[in-house]
Amino acid sequence: MSTQQMFQPKLIDLNVAVQNEEELFELIAERLQQAGYVNSGYLEGIKNREKGFPTGLITEYLNIALPHSDTEYVERPFIYVTRTTKPIRVKQMGDNQEMEVRDLFFLGIKDPSKQVGLLQELMVLFQNEAFVSEFEKTTENEGVFNLFINQWEEVKHG
Amino acid sequence: MARKLIVACGSGVATSTTVAEKIKSKFDAQGIDYPVEAVDYKSILQELPSASIYVYIAKPDDEVLQEAEKLGVSVYAGVPFLTGMGVDDIYEGIVNDTKK
Numbered sequence: 001m002s003t004q005q006m007f008q009p010k011l012i013d014l015n016v017a018v019q020n021e022e023e024l025f026e027l028i029a030e031r032l033q034q035a036g037y038v039n040s041g042y043l044e045g046i047k048n049r050e051k052g053f054p055t056g057l058i059t060e061y062l063n064i065a066l067p068h069s070d071t072e073y074v075e076r077p078f079i080y081v082t083r084t085t086k087p088i089r090v091k092q093m094g095d096n097q098e099m100e101v102r103d104l105f106f107l108g109i110k111d112p113s114k115q116v117g118l119l120q121e122l123m124v125l126f127q128n129e130a131f132v133s134e135f136e137k138t139t140e141n142e143g144v145f146n147l148f149i150n151q152w153e154e155v156k157h158g
Numbered sequence: 159m160a161r162k163l164i165v166a167c168g169s170g171v172a173t174s175t176t177v178a179e180k181i182k183s184k185f186d187a188q189g190i191d192y193p194v195e196a197v198d199y200k201s202i203l204q205e206l207p208s209a210s211i212y213v214y215i216a217k218p219d220d221e222v223l224q225e226a227e228k229l230g231v232s233v234y235a236g237v238p239f240l241t242g243m244g245v246d247d248i249y250e251g252i253v254n255d256t257k258k
Contacts, residue, residue, distance in 0.1 A: 052216075096217045112171035120179065
């Protein structure tokens with residue numbers, strides 16, 4: 001499955017009103033389970049995983065987080081894009097320091113050899129100032145979907 | 159002396175593989191022939207004796223850092239390879255270590 005196929009308009013929510021990371025995880029886990037992307041162990045899986053190995057990243061233009069669970073809890077590969085209505089606290093990958101974030105990308109990795117390109121492609125995008133500024137300006141779910149798809153088309157066709 | 163670069167994250171899949179691939183392609187571009195492997199942080203203590211360079215994604219605890227020092231394994235932060243911030247200095251250090 002290509003990265004593009006993992007992206008879907010229904011898996012984008014730019015207006016998530018939650019108070020903290022735990023509420024966000026509960027909400028997204030429930031949606032993903034109802035849509036058949038994850039199994040019942042996913043919520044615990046993602047909570048434990050984030051506790052031990054947090055995924056917040058301070059990139060040059062934007063703070064992001066990439067919560068993901070071990071592959072056993074993922075039924076079908078996905079990427080779920082969320083933006084919270086206000087910043088929530090998460091910990092940084094690598095040094096476990098606290099940071100604030102609004103843009104979180106839940107990565108559903110089922111087969112690492114097939115989906116490892118996803119993370120690479122995301123990180124390339126988030127080092128692209130023009131892309132990030134466009135992404136931040138976009139407030140419609142469909143708009144973000146189109147932004148990512150167009151960006152990847154450009155990459156593919158040079 | 160061991161001669162291998164290992165990258166360790168929480169599962170040895172997503173993040174460490176991404177960073178390992180990135181380092182590999184930088185090595186390839188410069189003609190540096192050096193083994194690079196993504197590993198699971200949970201098995202890091204077993205992996206360290208066969209490594210010379212350890213790039214961490216998951217924050218290493220004190221026991222792991224002490225073991226690395228005892229074994230003479232160089233330790234570098236791997237997150238800059240994802241964010242791009244501060245990556246040049248770290249990469250330069252790694253390249254120097256590959257020449258040891």
